[in-house]
Amino acid sequence: MQETAPMSLMTDSDIHLFKEGKHFRLYEKLGSRVVSVDGVKGVLFAVWAPNAKSVSVIGDFNGWNGNKNPLFPRWDSSGIFEGFIPHIGQGALYKYRIVSRERGAVLEKSDPFAFLSEAPPKTASVVTDLSYEWDEEEWEEERRQRNALAAPMSIYEMHLGSFRKNPEEGGRSLTYREMADFLPGYINEMGFTHVQFMPVMEHPFEGSWGYQTVGYFAPTSRFGTPQDFMFLIETLHRSGIGVILDWVPSHFPSDEHGLYRFDGTHLFEHEDPRLGFHPDWKSHIFNYGRHEVRSFLISSALFWLDKYHVDGIRVDAVASMLYLDYSRKEGEWIPNLYGGRENLDAIRMIKDLNEAIYLYYPYAQTIAEESTAWPMVSRPTYLGGLGFGMKWNMGWMHDTLCYFKLDPVHRRYHHNELLFSMIYAYTENFMLPLSHDEVVHGKGSLLAKMPGDDWQKFANLRLLFGYMYTHPGKKLLFMGSEIASFSEWNHSQSLDWHLLQYDRHVGIKRWLMDLNRVYKEEKALFELDFSHEGFEWIDIADSNSSVISFYRKGKNEADSLIAVLNFTPIPRTNYRIGVKEKGYYQEILNSDSTYYGGSDCGNFGGVEAKPIHVHGKEWSISLSLPPLSLILLKRQ
Structure with missing residues (x-):
């Protein structure tokens, strides 16, 4: 009109x-x-x-x-x-x-x-308008509950251009509407609660994966029109799936048609390269101290919530915004007016951003990719925090992958790498990311990082996912993780869907499907993610066996689960752990099941507690621990 x-x-x-x-x-x-x-x-x-x-x-x-x-x-x-x-x-x-x-x-x-x-x-x-007749009333009624901090959140991170190609038409990427035909059913089959799209904002260089943004209010036309993208989001919502967008306020490229020297001067960026140029990405840094630039950026963030009805944004490279000396040597940066290295203008912009989003869209989530120990990233601004809803736990990701790369014979000497994350687990509202960043630039795929022969690689990968889903924090996995790709991600190629003709790859997919199912069914795995009341160690000290065991707890004690993880390829019989109560403990998940590609070692469905004092508890259970495995138990 x-x-x-x-x-x-x-x-x-x-x-x-x-x-x-x-x-x-x-x-x-x-x-x-x-x-x-x-x-x-x-x-x-x-x-x-x-x-x-x-x-x-x-x-x-x-x-x-x-x-x-x-x-x-x-x-x-x-x-x-x-x-x-x-x-x-x-x-x-x-x-x-x-x-x-x-x-x-x-x-x-x-x-x-x-x-x-x-x-x-x-x-x-x-010239275009954004007229669209939205039809997602059921999601609008549910989204506040679905996006809440106390809700299960397992996110499937995606790059639209390489998720699935059309081989009959020269290997082109699927359009937004073609994706709408396939993606919601696939996400529901896998059991993820949300999709996170790597930047869909218009970008000239495809090899930037969207992170070199030019169009801060335009979805890329590579896959269709704005209304086509709206249709994809609406279809996901009508299938009960939340949508999160990557958003990049930390830098922009030098393309002549873009923001750089927009009116012949450094309008959006700082003139001094010590403030206005990223040495890592060879791109330009917004001048967050300029009022009009802050209006521009915050308008962009709210635009996607307003016009595209997304459920949240993941803010890229927050650490690079917070520190004036980010990736710079001495003499290559300018201190703030107090002589410090904190970017006071960026901090103000970030706080304004989060306050505006939660004011106008209280159901939404803002998620920070922040890789340092900056305090209170996910705490409200009125308490002195930056105001994000959640923060990626980059420390957990780094320590966990370093541990899993080790030959199991050496893991006993690195036991603390598994334990360290619990020291700071509740200082922020953490999300556990195994993102695209871990499978690019020569890092190899997740499967390729795992040590041992093929059987052990797949068992280790199942164990990695099991550890992730039982550890406190929301979950994020990059596409292709569920099919256990051998090769690292390539943005110009489709995912290796052909691997699903092989049983071991199907086993990984089944394992993730069941992890997502149990994760959403069991309140103990998500209800108290950000509170110490939701976690309790049973045994952290068995470094010689490389075994850990712990409780995950919900608000109701009856919802409690026990996770036992064996990080070696050695099966362990008669492995006894203390439990709080007598009764029968059902084995509700076992990563070593042949259904997932394992050896079918386990506990025949469950075990009965005995009045034997272990780990400071009056009752205990004797378990058979499969090799390189997670078992998850619940008292019936």
Whole structure:
């Protein structure tokens, strides 16, 4: 529906909020918008370019001629140029031709607020609207409960372009709508609660996996239109699956059509490379101290929650935002006004971001990828925290993978690597990530990291997943983990789906399906994830056997589970652990079942407790521990 509109959508109040860094709905005011002015249909354009000498719109409707459709600066020195072009509409291709006051440079820039761009390598913006009739009432009613900290959350991390290719059409990636036909059923079959998409925002370089973002308000047109992406999200929601998006406010690339030197000056980024350039990624750092840039970034984050109905965002590379000396040597960075290395402007922006999201979308989750010991990342801002809902536990990931890479004969000397995470487990609301970062750049696949022969590799992988699902914290697994790929992830190729013709790979898939099923059924595995009351060691000291055992507990004591993990290939019989109560303890999961590719060593369904004092408890159970295994028990 076209709108009747004035020649400007920006009010004095909008300008005030924009300049204060507090306008979080800029996408409703800037960019291109189909309207009707005095009965004439056309497009209203508005762009922020305060150091421009002149701005015009060029496009397929005027032969890309910069002299035909000038925009006009607002009277209020906001730096915003506006104008109405009649008789054009949906689908028009355009860019902004900016003549800078800085040496008269002439630039052709895509619209930072475009809702759609041409498919790469083309770079023009496309006039489009975001009209869509959403049909997901059931999810809207349930999402607060489904996304709560006390709910089960197992996330399937995905790269849309390489998940599944169409071999009949040159190996192209699936479209958003084709993905909607397949993905919800697959996620439900596997038992994951949420999907997390690696950045879908428009990006010119496919090899960046979306992390070199240019279009902060546009899903990539590689796979379809905005409405196609909305349809995918809606279909996932109607299947009971939450959607989380990767969002990248930490840097942006140097592509000429993008944000870099947008009006001929360092508008979005710092001018000084010690503040404005990432040495690792060869990309540019936002100037978080500039109020208008904060409005831009927070508007982008809220946009995906507002217009695409996503359930949360995972904020990439938070550590690089927090520290001025991130990946820099002495002399390559500038201290803050107090002489410290903390980026005070970034901290302010992050807090504003989280406060805004939880104010307007209290059902949502914001998740930080933060790899340092910065305190209170996932604590509210009113307590002095950064305000995120959760934080990736990078320490757990690092220690766990280092431990699992070891030959089991050496694991007894590294027992503390399994125990250390429990020392700080409740300092944050942690998510346990085995993400794409662990299977790229020569690191090998998860299966390839495991030691031993093929049987032991698969057993170790099942044990890794079992340890992850019984350890406190929400879960995230990268796509392909469930089929036990031999090779590391390649963004230009489909996942190795052909491996599912082999029993051992099917066994890994079955194991993860059952882990997800039990995880969602058993409150002890998720209800008190972020409280010490949800965990209790039984035995942490058996380093010689490389065995650990512990309770996971819910709010109701009757929901308690016992996890026993054997990190060696040696079966252990008559292995006794103390338990709190007499009774029969049913073996509800055993990673060594032949159904998963194991050797079928176990406890014949369960064991009866005996009045034998062990581990400070009056009762105990005698177990057969399979090699390289997790067994999970519940008192009946």
